Amino acid sequence: MTPELVLQNIGKHIALTQKEAAYFVGLLKEEEVPKKGFVLKEGQTCKYISFVHSGALRAYHLDQQGREATIMFAIADWWITDMYCFINNQPAMLFIQAIEDSCILKLSRDSLEELYVRVPKFERFFRIIMQGAYIREQLRVIQNLSLPAEERYDRFLSKYPRIAGKVTQKQIASYLGITPEFLSAIRGNRSRGK
Amino acid sequence: MTPELVLQNIGKHIALTQKEAAYFVGLLKEEEVPKKGFVLKEGQTCKYISFVHSGALRAYHLDQQGREATIMFAIADWWITDMYCFINNQPAMLFIQAIEDSCILKLSRDSLEELYVRVPKFERFFRIIMQGAYIREQLRVIQNLSLPAEERYDRFLSKYPRIAGKVTQKQIASYLGITPEFLSAIRGNRSRGK
DNA sequence: CGTCTATTTGAATGTACTCAAAAGCGGTGG
DNA sequence: CCACCGCTTTTGAGTACATTCAAATAGACG
Numbered sequence: 001m002t003p004e005l006v007l008q009n010i011g012k013h014i015a016l017t018q019k020e021a022a023y024f025v026g027l028l029k030e031e032e033v034p035k036k037g038f039v040l041k042e043g044q045t046c047k048y049i050s051f052v053h054s055g056a057l058r059a060y061h062l063d064q065q066g067r068e069a070t071i072m073f074a075i076a077d078w079w080i081t082d083m084y085c086f087i088n089n090q091p092a093m094l095f096i097q098a099i100e101d102s103c104i105l106k107l108s109r110d111s112l113e114e115l116y117v118r119v120p121k122f123e124r125f126f127r128i129i130m131q132g133a134y135i136r137e138q139l140r141v142i143q144n145l146s147l148p149a150e151e152r153y154d155r156f157l158s159k160y161p162r163i164a165g166k167v168t169q170k171q172i173a174s175y176l177g178i179t180p181e182f183l184s185a186i187r188g189n190r191s192r193g194k
Numbered sequence: 195m196t197p198e199l200v201l202q203n204i205g206k207h208i209a210l211t212q213k214e215a216a217y218f219v220g221l222l223k224e225e226e227v228p229k230k231g232f233v234l235k236e237g238q239t240c241k242y243i244s245f246v247h248s249g250a251l252r253a254y255h256l257d258q259q260g261r262e263a264t265i266m267f268a269i270a271d272w273w274i275t276d277m278y279c280f281i282n283n284q285p286a287m288l289f290i291q292a293i294e295d296s297c298i299l300k301l302s303r304d305s306l307e308e309l310y311v312r313v314p315k316f317e318r319f320f321r322i323i324m325q326g327a328y329i330r331e332q333l334r335v336i337q338n339l340s341l342p343a344e345e346r347y348d349r350f351l352s353k354y355p356r357i358a359g360k361v362t363q364k365q366i367a368s369y370l371g372i373t374p375e376f377l378s379a380i381r382g383n384r385s386r387g388k
Numbered sequence: 389c390g391t392c393t394a395t396t397t398g399a400a401t402g403t404a405c406t407c408a409a410a411a412g413c414g415g416t417g418g
Numbered sequence: 419c420c421a422c423c424g425c426t427t428t429t430g431a432g433t434a435c436a437t438t439c440a441a442a443t444a445g446a447c448g
């Protein structure tokens with residue numbers, strides 16, 4: 001796996017010298033994750049933030065009644081982790097699982113701290129990443145509060161068409177906060193024209 | 195109003211020299227906002243991110259049916275803005291209104307960009323602020339998806355006791371994503387011991 | 389092929405909403 | 419200081435959106 005994609009991802013927001021790029025790449029750990037393999041399980045220490053080089057991952061939370069709530073999907077060119085636990089060194093609340101065979105680049109918390117010191121431009125890079133993540137979550141909260149399930153489904157499809165093609169309806173339902181049965185009903189109405 | 199509180203807020207994450215602090219303070223614009231006054235209205239350009247020096251603000255979104263969804267509350271020592279619109283120069287989606295007489299310090303987008311260039315430590319500061327905001331929103335999404343209204347209410351009270359004391363039930367209901375009538379019913383059950 | 393899981397369908401149920409009206413509370417002006 | 423007005427909160431009846439449970443069908447994978 002060449003590090004081109006991740007360097008390109010970073011290049012969208014900051015410019016690195018050859019040396020800086022080489023140093024950064026040296027901090028990354030490659031990992032191949034087979035479909036259904038776990039990058040993180042609840043209760044483990046979340047040591048890494050991961051860049052998805054190829055494939056697709058899903059982060060979800062299991063509640064007391066054993067129901068899954070999908071927190072996010074990540075396809076190629078996205079970053080994913082259990083941010084709360086990564087930052088606060090807490091046992092993970094989330095499972096992160098491969099939806100298809102995937103290839104990721106992991107950056108540990110310690111490496112990241114070192115990176116911030118050695119190449120402060122990365123403070124900017126991750127400021128922009130965090131900002132984007134915050135905005136997306138906030139838009140999601142607004143939509144969850146103010147739109148009915150059917151419209152949330154529409155918006156999901158139009159906002160994330162590439163993801164929609166890779167995941168099951170059950171997973172979409174758990175992202176939208178509804179049951180698979182109800183999502184099926186929504187789709188049923190729709191195809192019958194009403 | 196002395197700038198001590200905001201400097202202390204920043205001092206939690208980065209250390210500034212006298213000069214840097216003075217430069218930063220020079221970028222801020224003070225504003226007194228009376229109870230029920232607006233810091234931002236939907237459709238306006240959101241030019242500022244605001245630090246709450248005293249008082250309390252509420253950000254909310256109005257949907258097509260005219261229902262309010264409360265996005266966040268901010269009391270002294272918090273930062274607030276319509277982040278999506280602040281960052282992307284879009285017309286505001288949110289109203290930001292004072293819940294009580296408040297005093298805020300506003301930092302414009304242009305000033306902030308300049309600040310990032312002149313004092314790059316602020317990249318770190320806002321990286322940490324954004325990170326915290328992202329984590330809070332993500333936890334909120336998890337709880338909205340996996341907890342019933344009654345438990346979300348409990349958690350709100352225990353997580354934000356200082357806010358709970360300042361706001362109406364109607365506002366709490368709109369933060370939790372339920373109607374005021376239903377929140378009232380929850381509270382009714384509770385006081386009757388069940 | 390056969391097994392496992394995802395999806396669909398339908399009936400019964402529950403959680404939360406709407407609408408309406410009464411009661412409470414806070415602020416304002418006479 | 420009290421009376422009134424407007425808004426919040428409570429209460430209740432009827433309703434709607436979404437869930438649960440169960441079973442049938444369809445797809446994916448070894």
